[in-house]
Amino acid sequence: MQITISKAEVQFFIWEKANQVWQERWDREEKVDTYIKVKVNMRAQKLLTPTNFFDYRQSCRLFYSDEPVKIIKARGQYLFDENDKRYLDCISNVHHVGHCHPSITKAAAEQMDLLNTNARFLHDNIVMYADRLAATLPEKLCVFYFVNSGSEANDLALRLAQQYTQHQDVIVLDHAYHGHLMSLIDISPYKFRKLAGQKEWVHVAPLPDTYRGIYREDHPNPGQAYADTVKDLIEEVHRKGRKISAFFAESLPSVGGQIILPQGYSTKVAEYVRSAGGVFVADEVQTGFGRVGSHFWAFQLQGEGFCPDIVTMGKPMGNGHPLACVATTVEIAGAFTANGVEYFNTFGGNPVSCAIGLAVLDVIEKEDLRGNATRVGAHLKDLLTKLQTQHQIIGDVRGVGLFVGLELVSDRDQKTPATETAARVVKRLKEEDQICVSTDGPWENVVKFKPPMCFSMEDAELAVRCIDRILTVTFKLEKEDI
Amino acid sequence: MQITISKAEVQFFIWEKANQVWQERWDREEKVDTYIKVKVNMRAQKLLTPTNFFDYRQSCRLFYSDEPVKIIKARGQYLFDENDKRYLDCISNVHHVGHCHPSITKAAAEQMDLLNTNARFLHDNIVMYADRLAATLPEKLCVFYFVNSGSEANDLALRLAQQYTQHQDVIVLDHAYHGHLMSLIDISPYKFRKLAGQKEWVHVAPLPDTYRGIYREDHPNPGQAYADTVKDLIEEVHRKGRKISAFFAESLPSVGGQIILPQGYSTKVAEYVRSAGGVFVADEVQTGFGRVGSHFWAFQLQGEGFCPDIVTMGKPMGNGHPLACVATTVEIAGAFTANGVEYFNTFGGNPVSCAIGLAVLDVIEKEDLRGNATRVGAHLKDLLTKLQTQHQIIGDVRGVGLFVGLELVSDRDQKTPATETAARVVKRLKEEDQICVSTDGPWENVVKFKPPMCFSMEDAELAVRCIDRILTVTFKLEKEDI
Known part of the structure; x- marks a missing residue:
């Protein structure tokens, strides 16, 4: 056979x-x-x-594992397979300024040809890059540690928080994922629930999801209400005789289902956490570098008055090159180095990584990618919201800039996750329209958009038109099944 | 003022x-x-x-922090500062095939221009690269996980070992350093002694240093004797009701002082550790990819009969590009994935990293860099051994290939570490001869050589001639002091 x-x-x-x-x-x-x-x-x-x-x-799951695609080249928001078939990429947030942007390749190749030592030698690139990043952040976040991945950044953030506060315990959001390292699996409910389980020093706060969480759109002040759950958790921790080192959260929870934090939440949480002697860590690995359009960092959506104590960054930072960073305050960095043990990262902050990081910042500015994210993101959200009036299965449309989620439910009142339909949309968009999207959320029923930032109005219109067609056919077939 | x-x-x-x-x-x-x-x-x-x-x-200590150099370009084994002053680089093991090798830059730029997605898409490079690496390793090490740094590799190795054995405890060598992540500080005596201290699940075996350790050159079988210390430690662990998941060691302890493990040690340790249900992890982050000349991996110096269960690799792998890997067996990988939780690393194994990795392997072969390491390393060791007959301060010369250590002692019988003289040699070599070396070992008295693999006979002769001059002057001055 x-x-x-x-x-x-x-x-x-x-x-x-x-x-x-x-x-x-x-x-x-x-x-x-x-x-x-x-x-x-x-x-x-x-x-x-x-x-x-x-x-x-399955230790690394392929996209479309039943019939995976072999992509051999890419440009902007487009991927091309070995038969030169073009796919529209709606999910590669890593390739932030577009796949294979010539300015990034040029900057990398020029610096690779010149020098690629490490941070033990003086080099202009690391200084200029830190300066440029500092200009995007509140003034007090002025110390930078360059590393190779969002995971390395989050691991270091945890060390910084614990060293500074001399406390151990961490509060995280439900369904959160902060990276693949051992220390991060411990603080990622998305992972530890399937593995070693919850450590005694980790505490899980409810995901501030105003669509299906414990406080919803109809609540008069969901930001305050969700922040109070953190306050209650801190009190519970204190009753156990334990102490909080950090509240650790993505500025927009991604794996949790493209969640937009309610207004006022972070400011209040930071207040409670700091009163308990802890620090606020904003994980911007998925959301930073202008993805939300209106601001450079997603935490800035919470208002001018809010500033985290530690910010971690990664994925989009090097447009695919392994580059990540932790930004923090002089006080926290001072406590970290005060013990006299140095932090050295072999590749972190090398001249090539920094040259690439600088080139990414240049392209974001020169091509007004934040402006594009604002305009195209708004258009995409509008189109999807209109679609919601035609398809009962669309329970919620949410997002900001080019970070958008489309939550599918089989029953709007019960909000029953339409997991299978979401999977079918992903599969058919790929097979029939060569459009790549994927799903997130605890039930994998949130179709997510986080495309390269050069995503266009036409791309948004095409994606929505195809989703409309697929949902129409699916709905028709399901009716026939009945 | x-x-x-x-x-x-x-x-x-x-x-x-x-x-x-x-x-x-x-x-x-x-x-x-x-x-x-x-x-x-x-x-x-x-x-x-x-x-x-x-x-x-000081969170990252600069080289020559009193008067640091600003290097702006590099080629082969040479660094150039902003005044075009040339330095001979005897320490950049990361820049394995030479700084800014044009073949590596070309491979990187070509692939960056074409595609740089991730391991969720099919791509030839990852398959070809895994195949090429597999050809350098014993057959049973045939599963590869690509990551971004030696630290990420060692963290994953620890997870693999613990998941496979379902035991927790780890045995490490004294003075070992395995990386900057939280999990690795726990298993690095070099770090945890200055920080949080030793965890109850970590056990420290004596460093098998036949120059100044508990068993020395005059011992009839130091390999067996040091392996027995691990056996004793395992028994002690068992008496506490605990179980060994892994013995974790560099194939040639580097931070420990450029140590060459005595013959028979690893085979015996592996036997004891496996009897206890644990696995043997060989950390090849500093020593792999042909540095030892005669073999591709330093663990192979222990004989054909010896094969680790997990090998981690990093620094030289991408010639400066953040690229690292864990190689293991089907059984260990199977146990890791059996729980159904996937391992995904955003940048790990992307087409650009793999293209660079492949290019590094090509250059090692085409330029016969292993042959060069064998020849130049032997010449360097010979010259240093001759120097030892002229300078009482040289207590030991040891090494294999281009991994060489020169241990300075103020008294040959007492083996009193000549830490200050070693620092003076480093400083004067840089200031007077533009030669970069550094020190290692618990007392920072071992001058180490681990240069780019294109290091030449003339480079070795120049370095030894300059050390000779500096030691002569220093000795003369010290005599005058008396």
Whole structure:
């Protein structure tokens, strides 16, 4: 029996060489390229059961794992597969100023050709870059630590908070994800609920989701009400004889389902946390660098009066290059270094990373990408809101700038998550329209948009038109099923 | 009073903007370039005391912090400052195939211009790269996780070990350093002794240093004797009712003082650790990719029969680009993914990182850099060994390939660390000869060589000649002091 196995299986099969017998079969097969379809099926051969094979390949889940795409080039908001088929990319927030932006490539190549040492040597780039970042932040956030990933940034933020406060406990939001490192799994309910469980020093506050959370749009002051849940949690922690080092939250919870924090929330939380001797950490890894349009940082949506004690940044910072950062105050940095133990990061803040970071900031400004995010994001949200009047399944449309969520529910009153429909929308948008979106939220029923910042009005219109068509057909089919 | 402050102070002053008053002064000063010497001295003004200012800037210690160099370009094993003064680089192991190697820059720029997505999309580069790495390793190490730094790799290795064994405890070598993340400070005696202290699940085995450790050259079988210390430690751990997840060690302890593990050590330790249900993790972040010359990995120096369960790699892997990896077995990877929680790393294994990794492997082969490391490393060690006959202060010369240490002692019998002389050698080599070396070891008395792999015979001869001159003068001066 000969069955064709998918490209995904072939890739992970080779990558992990899960079974030597299979490697030998592979070697004997004619290969036209790395992904030629192997003409034998491991399941049919019973050498590997589907279950244990799946175990091996799922440590990193592919997009569209049933029929993955092999993208070989990209430009702006477009991806191209090996047959030159074009896909509209609505999800790559990492490729912030557009895939393969020539200014970024040029800056990287020029600096790579010149010098790429480390932060133990003096270099202009790190100084200029820190200065440029400082100009986007409130004055008191003026100390910068350059690292290689949002995870490294959040790990360092946790160290800084604990060292400064000399307290241990952390409050996080429900469903939060702050990174893949051991310390961060501990503070990520999205992960620890499936793994080692909740540590005694970690406390989970309700997600301030005004659509389906404990306080909703109809509440007179959801910001205050949700902040009070943090206050209550702090009191509970104190009753246990424990002390808060930090409140740790994304400025717009992403994995939690593209949530917009209610007004007043962060200011109040910061007040409560600081009264308890803790600090406020704003995780801007997904949301920073102008994605929200009106402001450079999403935490700034909470008003001029609000300033976190620590801000972490990552994904969009290097447009795909591993570059991340922690910004904090002189007081916190002082407490961190006062013990005399240095922090050194081999690649962090090297001249190439900083050259790329500077080039990203230049492109954001020169191409007015914040302005674009404001205009296109508003248009996208308008179109989706109009769509909501035609499709009962659209429970909520929310977002700011190019950070937008479309929450699907099978019942508007019960807000029953329409998880399967959301998955179908993602799959059909890819197959029928070559549009890449994905889902988030605890029930994976929130279709999310966080495209490269050069996303255009036409792109927004096309995506909404296709969603309209897919929902119309789906609705029609579901009716027929009944 | 007007005193010139050093470039280092200016850089860290701006970078961290330690004091707003000083920022304002800076703004008022005429600037000719980023490092123009500010004509006012903060110490004289008493706005910041030397102590608290030093606190702020020392979170990353500069090389030559008294008079740091501003390097603006580099090529091969040479660095050039802003006055085009050339320095010979004997320490940049990260820039493995030479600074700014044109093949690496070309590979990076070409791939950056084409595509830089992530491991959720199929791409040839990740498959080809994993295949190439697999070819350098024993067959059973065939699963690869790509990450951004040696620290991320070691954190993941710890997770893998704990998940696979379902045990918690870790044995590490004394003075070891495995990275800057919270989880790694816990397993790095070099760091935790100065910080939070030793956790109950971490156990420290003696450093198998046959020069100044508990068993020395004169011992009939130091490999077995040191391995037995690990066996004893395991028994102690078991008596406490605890269980070993991993023995974690650099294949050649670097921060510990350029230590060469005695023959037989790793094989025996692996046997004991596996009997206790644990795994052997070889940290090759400093030592991998052919640095030892005769082998691609330093753990291979322990003989064909020895194979770790997990290997971590980093620094030299991307020649300065943030690229690192964990290699392990199908069994360990299977246990890791069996819980159904995926591991995703935003930048890890992206097409650009993999293109760079592939280019590094190509250059190592094409330029026979392993052969060069063998030849030049042997010559360097020979020359240093000859020097030892002329200078009583040279207590030990050890190394393999281009990983060489020169241990200075003020008394050969007592092996009293000559820490100050070592610092003087580093400083004078830089000032008088423009040669960059640095020190390692618990007493910072081991002058270390781990240069780019293109280091030449002439470079080795120059470095040794200059050390000879400096030691001669120092010795003469010290005699005069007496």
